[in-house]
Amino acid sequence: MPDLGLDVLFKGKNMIRLLGGLWVAVKISLISVAISIPLGILLGIVMTSKNPIIKAVTRVYLEFIRIMPQLVLLFIVFFGSTSAFGINISGELASVIVFTVWGTAEMGDLVRGALISIPKHQYESSAALALTPAKTYIYVIIPQTVRRLIPLSINLITRMIKTTSLILMIGVVEVLKVAQQIIEANRMSSPNAAFGVYLTVLLMYFIICWPISMLAKRLEKKWG
Amino acid sequence: MNEELLKVEHLTKKFEDNVVLDDISFTVHKGEVIVIVGPSGCGKSTMLRCINALEPVQGGRITIDGDEIVYGSKNLSSLRQKIGMVFQSYDLFPHLNVLDNILLAPMKAQKRKKDEVAKEAVELLERVGLRDKAKSFPRQLSGGQKQRVAIVRALCMHPEMMLFDEVTAALDPEMVREVLDVILGLAKGGMTMIIVTHEMQFARAVADRVLFLENGSIIEDSEPDTFFESPKTERAKEFLNIFNFERSKEK
Ligand SMILES: Nc1ncnc2c1ncn2[C@@H]1O[C@H](COP(=O)(O)OP(=O)(O)OP(=O)(O)O)[C@@H](O)[C@H]1O
Ligand SMILES: [Mg+2]
Numbered sequence: 001m002p003d004l005g006l007d008v009l010f011k012g013k014n015m016i017r018l019l020g021g022l023w024v025a026v027k028i029s030l031i032s033v034a035i036s037i038p039l040g041i042l043l044g045i046v047m048t049s050k051n052p053i054i055k056a057v058t059r060v061y062l063e064f065i066r067i068m069p070q071l072v073l074l075f076i077v078f079f080g081s082t083s084a085f086g087i088n089i090s091g092e093l094a095s096v097i098v099f100t101v102w103g104t105a106e107m108g109d110l111v112r113g114a115l116i117s118i119p120k121h122q123y124e125s126s127a128a129l130a131l132t133p134a135k136t137y138i139y140v141i142i143p144q145t146v147r148r149l150i151p152l153s154i155n156l157i158t159r160m161i162k163t164t165s166l167i168l169m170i171g172v173v174e175v176l177k178v179a180q181q182i183i184e185a186n187r188m189s190s191p192n193a194a195f196g197v198y199l200t201v202l203l204m205y206f207i208i209c210w211p212i213s214m215l216a217k218r219l220e221k222k223w224g
Numbered sequence: 225m226n227e228e229l230l231k232v233e234h235l236t237k238k239f240e241d242n243v244v245l246d247d248i249s250f251t252v253h254k255g256e257v258i259v260i261v262g263p264s265g266c267g268k269s270t271m272l273r274c275i276n277a278l279e280p281v282q283g284g285r286i287t288i289d290g291d292e293i294v295y296g297s298k299n300l301s302s303l304r305q306k307i308g309m310v311f312q313s314y315d316l317f318p319h320l321n322v323l324d325n326i327l328l329a330p331m332k333a334q335k336r337k338k339d340e341v342a343k344e345a346v347e348l349l350e351r352v353g354l355r356d357k358a359k360s361f362p363r364q365l366s367g368g369q370k371q372r373v374a375i376v377r378a379l380c381m382h383p384e385m386m387l388f389d390e391v392t393a394a395l396d397p398e399m400v401r402e403v404l405d406v407i408l409g410l411a412k413g414g415m416t417m418i419i420v421t422h423e424m425q426f427a428r429a430v431a432d433r434v435l436f437l438e439n440g441s442i443i444e445d446s447e448p449d450t451f452f453e454s455p456k457t458e459r460a461k462e463f464l465n466i467f468n469f470e471r472s473k474e475k
Contacts, residue, residue, distance in 0.1 A: 124278055125315035125374075129329035129381065130304040139328055143319050223319075 005193030008186045009200060017182070018197075021175035022204050025164035028095050028174075033157050035096075036103030043104055044111020058108070065105040071166050073098045078170040091172035099160055106156055114148040115141075147223040154216035158209040165205075175201055226254040229288065229385060229416055230275070236283035237267070237274055237440075244270050246440040247284070252385065257411050258418045259427040259448070262437035263463060268420040269312075271437070272387045275418070276309050288384070301333060308378030309387040312394055314370040316362040316377070322349070323358040326377045334381065341380060348376040352406050368399030375406055385416035392423060404430075424467045428452050436460045 009015050047058045065073075078094035081087050089097075118141055126136040168177035179197045186193050230252040237245035244267045252258055260268050273279045275286055280295040287293065293303050316325050326345040330336045349355045352372040362370055371391050378386060388407065392400040404426050410417065411430050421427055427434065427448065434451040436444035436459075444451060444460050455461050 119313075121311060121313050121315045122317065125309075125311060125317075126329075127278060128276055128304060128307075128309040128311075129377070130301045130333040131329055132301050132333075135332050139332060140317055144317075147319060 003190075003192050004196030004199070005186070005190040006196040006200075008182060008190050008193045008197065011186070014182050017178050018175060018200065018204070021173060021178035022208070024092070024172065025167075025174040026161060026208060028092060028099065028164055028167065028172075029157060029160040032096050032099035032103050032160060033153070035100045036107045036156075037153065039100070039104040040107020041111050043108030044115060047108055047112040048115050062105045062109055065102050070098065070102060070163055071169060073102070074166060074170050091167060091170040094170055095164070095167045095172055099163070103156065103160060107153060110149060110152045110156070111145070114145045114152075117148065118144055147219075151216040151220040151223075154212055154219070158212050158216075161209055161212075162205065175204060226256070228252070229254045229256075230418075231287045232275070232284070233286075234284035235271075235274060235281060235286065237270055237279065238282050244440050245274065245281075248440070248442060249284075250435065250442060250445065252416060252418065254384075254416055255414045256416055257430055257432045258435060259431035259433070260418065260420045260435045260437055261422070261424070261427060261463070266437045267440045268437055269389050272309065272389050272418065272420060275387060276304060276307055305334060305381055306384040307387060308381060308383035308385070310371065310374045310378055310389070310391045312390040314362070314367060314374070314394070316370055316373060318362050321359050321361050322354070322365070322373050325362070325373060326380050329377070330380050345376065345380055348379055349373075351409070352376055353402070366399060367395045368402045371395065371403045372406055375403075375410075379410075385418070386410065388417065388419045388421070390420050390422065392421070424452070424464070436463070438463075 009018070043058065046054060047062075049055060074094060077097050078089070078091060081089050081094070122140055122144070123136060126140045127133075131139070164174055165176050167174055168180070173181075179201045183193050183197050228251050232251070233249050235245055235248040236243070248271065250258075260271065262268055270279060274281050275293070277286075277293050277295045277297075277300055285292055288303060288306055291299070291303055293300070316322075317328070320328065323342065323345060326348075327338060327341050330341040331338055346355060346358060349358055352375065354369060354372055354376075357365060357369060357373070362373075365373065374391075375386075391407075392403050395403065400423065404423065407417070407419065408426075408430055419427070419430065431448040434444070434446055434448050435442050436446075436451065436455070436457070438459055443457055444455060446456070451460070452464065455464060
């Protein structure tokens with residue numbers, strides 16, 4: 001059996017530190033998702049507007065956010081805010097800002113897709129049943145939209161959790177950064193630790209993301 | 225003749241420059257069953273949609289019990305309670321089971337008590353042979369079952385009249401009968417109806433009057449026997465011929 005250097009994980013508080021780093025990553029994703037969902041719903045409703053200017057502006061926003069590498073966005077917000085506006089924001093705040101801007105765009109597109117996928121006759125048969133437009137939205141359209149949306153937005157959460165592995169680049173001490181620190185500190189005593197520690201990190205991402213994406217699959221089946 | 229229920233006067237409907245309904249007038253009396261037939265694209269669906277204010281109109285007026293039905297007006301919800309409508313496409317709400325599909329509008333639009341409506345809903349389901357499907361979801365039903373539920377859903381609002389737009393057109397042949405039987409039952413019970421259909425034998429059996437629509441105009445308005453035996457216009461004759469097959473080979 002090759003030496004994976006797994007023993008370093010059991011040294012001191014290393015395991016706890018790794019889990020703490022994981023929590024930072026998850027926390028940033030959850031906060032961003034929690035803000036992105038209401039903003040994304042608003043954006044999605046706005047995106048179904050027939051107004052060509054509104055359509056163009058929201059489209060450009062969405063495409064821009066999608067094309068830009070998230071790392072560049074993180075750098076712009078983290079370093080840019082200091083150099084351009086002289087404000088110092090923490091890496092965690094910068095991450096939440098970038099992930100929210102990104103999440104809102106993605107969520108908006110999902111909401112737009114879910115809304116336009118509700119067939120026209122759902123609106124018409126509601127109207128024919130004497131339901132007002134407001135009641136039609138509350139009892140017919142929104143419940144169907146939400147059912148389509150929940151599995152998709154759960155997938156968005158797992159994508160966000162994975163993407164948090166970038167935020168160590170702006171100094172946030174998340175799980176990958178902690179892993180680096182542990183490996184660095186044990187360079188002399190366990191030179192092989194890198195493989196084992198990174199493998200552990202991989203497993204941690206898996207253990208977090210797998211149940212989430214299973215849940216999404218289950219819901220998709222149930223409501224499909 | 226019973227009193228007038230629905231009056232359509234000089235109705236004109238255009239999609240941009242395309243005139244789809246051209247100065248249509250007719251009256252429906254209480255208890256009367258009107259069947260509308262005509263070639264595809266002649267404006268039958270559009271006419272029903274105008275009556276229920278699902279489309280804006282460009283001219284004329286439609287009144288029910290003397291109240292004008294105006295697209296987008298504030299009292300639409302109360303007028304639409306008088307008109308039940310069933311469409312060709314299955315239009316049940318997919319996220320609700322059969323019973324909840326039926327209960328939604330009576331409870332939310334008419335503010336009726338759940339117990340009372342549920343009792344009535346179950347009775348109506350029984351009448352169309354679907355009592356055991358109350359807890360099923362639309363995706364678990366056949367097309368014919370879905371249409372029967374859609375009819376019950378509309379009936380539970382206690383409408384004064386029903387509009388049917390080719391409700392069997394999307395069904396497999398063996399399911400057509402079960403739906404048409406329900407409509408025949410309603411006719412027996414005295415329900416006022418406007419029915420658009422391509423089922424000619426059914427039309428003849430159920431109608432008090434047949435309107436033949438072509439190019440957005442009513443070109444014939446007759447008793448069913450007159451219409452089917454001796455139509456007045458050439459166009460109606462040609463139209464009815466589509467449904468007759470001659471033997472192609474001698475035996
Ligand atoms: N939303 C719309 N926009 C533009 N034109 C329309 C629209 N709906 C219907 N039309 C046109 O209006 C005309 C009448 O359509 P309608 O659906 O009322 O016909 P129909 O008699 O119901 O035909 P079918 O028997 O095929 O159902 C057709 O020429 C159709 O192309
Ligand atoms: Mg039609």
